[in-house]
Amino acid sequence: MIVVLSKGISTHDKEMVRIYLKDRGFAIRDQLLGEDEVIGATGKGVVDLRELGILPGVERVAATSKPYELASRESKSEDTIVTVGPVKIGGSRITVIAGPCAVESREQILETALRVRESGAVMLRGGAYKPRSSPYAFQGLGMQGLEFMKAAGEATGMPIVTEVVSPEFAAQMNDLTDMFQIGARNMQNFELLKKVGALGKPVLLKRGPSATIEEWLLSAEYLLAAGTRDVVLCERGIRTFETYTRNTLDISAIPVVKGLSHLPVLVDPSHAVGIRAKVSSAALAAVAAGADGLTVEVHPHPDEALSDGPQSLFPEQFERLMRDIEALAPVVGKELLRTPKPSQELSTKSVDLSSGTPKPVSPKDLPVAFSGESGAYAEQALMRAFGEEAPRLGAASFRAVFDAVLDGSAGFGVAPVENSLAGSVHENYDLFLRYPDIAIVGELKLRIVHCLIGEENAQIENISIVRSHPQGFAQCRDFLDKYPHWQLEACNDTATAVASIAREGATKVAAIAGEAAAKAHGLKVLKAGIETNPLNYTRFVIIARRNGSDKAPVPPSLGSEPANKASLVFSVSDEPGSLFACLKIMSERGINLSKLESRPIQGKPWEYQFYVDVTLPPTEETFDAVVQELKAKTEDFHFLGSYRASL
Structure with a gap:
């Protein structure tokens, strides 16, 4: 049973709840679950839930039917989002962790980190301590390997996750790792679980090779009960009678566990199949089944790897896999998570581990992204919000604006969401759902005056094709109805329509856009004010990337x-x-x-x-x-x- 306490509960009321439960035969423990302060009550006690629910300071009572109370979806209906530095795991994101099985040298881990980061990984994995079946196999570099890995992660802007194999190593490793991994062999090492959970750091918990789903969730319960709030489950295949793969990937466990628990679920396809050629297929199947992400083994030279080379992808294979995941993500209603890079260019030449770590650039020092070319209405809105001298980044589409803000190429973005004549720009509203780490931080309204724009020698009576954004056509419908023989060609934005005419030198093609676009591309206005209603306004929003606290920075130009x-x-x-x-x-x-x-x-x-x-x-x-x-x-x-x- 979980007793959720009210925010701001007094010490006296909290103690009275504890006494009430103890007197009725329950063993109790205090716990933080997300932002909620809760009391877990276990044992064979008997209580009237209605009476317990009206005690001062009690917000609600969740009576669970599962032995894993804190991990159960009965105690928390919404999905848990685990935050590791700039990385979020869970919700509508697909988070990809990549790296070698083991850290072998400073150069090897840095090269791997650079390659997987460039392909889209957001966290770096690697073993400093390796529990191996044979005592003669490579056991890892220990703390030195962890130091190499930490430096590589900082140089590439990636938090690191590494396996802890013994309780006595946990405290020693705590300052160097961003996320602990409990390996499959240690899933039921309860003393290790209690020690790691008490440190309060995020934990990636792998399923044991012969563990049932309930045993797996009970191990997660150990971590949560010990003190950590952030546990991520990892399916990595179970041992069956099959011999053609290293293990059998239990795809069905993904939807089952997500129904039973609020914790995010990752999949390790590398250990599941153990064969490099099969890893990508298993990874895509996991995403299709609802996994919140993947942890994939990648090595720059797998044939020379000291550990698990046959299942490690070449960097080129990992890059192809990331492209496939990006294509699959929208089909399953998710978006591939990307995080800002510490610098715009990452290479082994530009990053020196011994010289320090590149620092992330502040959003206010980055350009502001907008969709279109010079003269676009979005650029006018940008200058209104940030000033005419603000650095700008033109993007090829609305989605590209979101991408630029997400990956750190731009500090802020400007996107239209609604027009007073044509209604909502549904594409951008839908993008907010696909990009959960993007937030609205400001808005402004811009009056839209549309013009028919053409080449210097163009005449209205000779026009046969008109280009613009579909919203531009909708806002000028009455004018266009006068010329039913015109062929309408949709473009990504109004300024791009103007730019295409300038590039082609077409005299029988016109564009619907603003006067600023005509000036920017050296064309002339054939007719101004062609919008159906002069009270034509577009509402633009300013977007930014949410930080770790789920807030997003507000541009200084918008005031305080x-x-x-x-x-x-x-x-x-x-x-x-x-x-x-x-x-x-x-x-x-x-x-x-x-x-x-x-x-x-x-x-x-x-x-x-x-x-x-x-x-x-x-x-x-x-x-x-x-x-x-x-x-x-x-x-x-x-x-x-x-x-x-x-x-």
């Missing part, structure tokens, strides 16, 4: 006034009154809705999610309470960000 607006996305169960129940929560708390729009959920026909903009209440505590209530009422909930509303 507190946020007064927030954007949410949620879905509800298909039953009468489910949406009304959510709206009622906000209404009763005095929260005003400024936007409510439904959108189909990709991959789920006839199911919908709701985009909501709200005015924030005067106190942050009120809104936090609303969010918690909404999470309890909704099927899926996303907080897109809070920001200062544009006037």
Whole structure:
């Protein structure tokens, strides 16, 4: 049984709850579960749950039917997101950890780190201590290997995960590793679990070769009960009668465990199959089955590896696998996690482990990304928000803007989300769900004056093709209806449409864009003000990458006034009154809705999610309470960000 305590509970009330449980025959332990302070009660005690639930300081009681109470989804319905430095594991992300089986030398671990980082890995794996079946096999470099690995991780901006094999090594390794790994052989080494759990650091727990799912989760319970809040489960294959692979990858365990537990689940395809040629297929199958990520063995020269060379991918194979994962991710409703690099160029020549670690660049020192070429409306919005001298990064698409902010190429991004005539830019709203580590930190509204733009010698009567973004066509529908013979060609953005005419020198092709785009590319305005309604405004949002605390930096140019607006996305169960129940929560708390729009959920026909903009209440505590209530009422909930509303 889990007793969730109210935030701000007094010491007296907490002690009274403890006494109440002890008097009724329970063994108790204090525990932090996410942001909640809880008391775990185990044993054969008997209690009236209704009476326990109304005790002062008790927020709710979760009676679990599982022996792994803290790891059970009955005690925590929402998925746990484990944070390791800039890396988040769980939720709608696919997190890839890569590196060699063992650290063999300073040069080997650095070369591997550079290659896997360039391909998209966000954490570095490698063994400093290796528990081997044979006492004569390579046992690792010990603490020296861990120091090499830590330096390589810092040089490439990747947290490291390494196996701890003995309780006495745990404290010694604690300052050098970012995440402990409990290997398959040690899954039921309970003294090791208790020692590592007490250190409070994130732990990657591998399933034992002969362990049942319940035994695996009970080992996770040891870690959680000992003190750590962050446990990631790792399926790495179990021992069966099959001999064609090293182990048998239990794909079915992934959805089963995710149903039983709130903890994220990774898969180690390298140990599962043990054959290099089969690793990528197993990895993709794991992603399709719902895994939150992978840990993959990669070695620059597998044939020379001192440990597990036959199952280690060549860097080129790993790069292909990452491309395949990126293509598969949207199909399963996820996004491949990327993190900012410490520098824009990583190579063995530019990184010297002995000379220190490159430092991440502050977001305010990086360019601001926008979709399109010079003269785009997004660039005008950018200059309005950041100033005309702000460094800029033009991106080929809206998604490329999100990518640039996510990988650290840009500190902030500017993206349109709504037009007063044509409505929402659904592509960008959908991108927020695919990029959970991107948040809205500001907004501004820009008046849009569309022009028909062409070459210097172009005439309206000779035009046969018009290019623009689909929103541009929609906003100029009345004007375009006058020329039904024009062929409309969609472009990624309005400025790109103008740039294409300038490059081609086409005299029978025109573009719909702003006057700034015409000036930027040396073209002329054939007709100005062609939008259907002169009150044509586009709402742009400023986006940034969330940091470890789930907050995102706010551009200094937006001022220091507190946020007064927030954007949410949620879905509800298909039953009468489910949406009304959510709206009622906000209404009763005095929260005003400024936007409510439904959108189909990709991959789920006839199911919908709701985009909501709200005015924030005067106190942050009120809104936090609303969010918690909404999470309890909704099927899926996303907080897109809070920001200062544009006037």
